[in-house]
Amino acid sequence: SQTIHQWPATLVQPVGSPLSLExxxxxxxxxxxxxxxxxxxxxxxxxxxxxxxxxxxSEVPQNLSASRPQDRxxxxxxxxxxxxxxxxxxxxxxxxxxxxxxxxxxxxxxxxL
Amino acid sequence: xxxxxxxxxxxxxxxxxxxxxKCTYSVSGNPYLFWYVQYPNRGLQFLLKYITxxxxxxxxYGFEAEFNKSQTSFxxxxxxxxxxxxxxxxxxxxxxxxxxxxxxxGTKLIIKP
Numbered sequence: 001s002q003t004i005h006q007w008p009a010t011l012v013q014p015v016g017s018p019l020s021l022e023x024x025x026x027x028x029x030x031x032x033x034x035x036x037x038x039x040x041x042x043x044x045x046x047x048x049x050x051x052x053x054x055x056x057x058s059e060v061p062q063n064l065s066a067s068r069p070q071d072r073x074x075x076x077x078x079x080x081x082x083x084x085x086x087x088x089x090x091x092x093x094x095x096x097x098x099x100x101x102x103x104x105x106x107x108x109x110x111x112x113l
Numbered sequence: 114x115x116x117x118x119x120x121x122x123x124x125x126x127x128x129x130x131x132x133x134x135k136c137t138y139s140v141s142g143n144p145y146l147f148w149y150v151q152y153p154n155r156g157l158q159f160l161l162k163y164i165t166x167x168x169x170x171x172x173x174y175g176f177e178a179e180f181n182k183s184q185t186s187f188x189x190x191x192x193x194x195x196x197x198x199x200x201x202x203x204x205x206x207x208x209x210x211x212x213x214x215x216x217x218x219g220t221k222l223i224i225k226p
Contacts, residue, residue, distance in 0.1 A: 043216070100147070
């Protein structure tokens, strides 16, 4: 079966520190991978998506970057966190050939102080 | 432009009563529609989808959704609400131009005992 793992679940970081959130998918090959941010427990903002290794599309200009070093691994990074980077980050995947539904990880709560 | 609207920020229902969470969409061509549920501090869980066929789609946890092409709606329903149904619900439609999901703003469902 297809599963997605995301970590860490909770992170408290000072302003100006680096960030690395990691996401891995199992049970499928060449998935589309996504990073979303959810602010204030509501709307979803698509940050990055990837259709293959090394292929990253950025949806909004920001302080964050994403990388896909392996087929089923997606990493969200920042060199220097800002207060505005606080939020709930969700990784998701879409299996190849399906009708478009995404499957989400459990999320990472980032608090920047 | 493709879009999804969830006109209710919050819906309050008494336990045991039927519930409806509304969703309307605007998309070119045949819509692919989805419902997700999110419990506090958790990732989104896929509930159901409409691709084609029967206008009444059944999903997880006793939920169903009714596709209405003339009204461009895809309302989520359940005959008898449970307190445990209290959560944030998202409607989404697939953008036919790039296969990305377009998300509604979310509706908070509160079921009172």
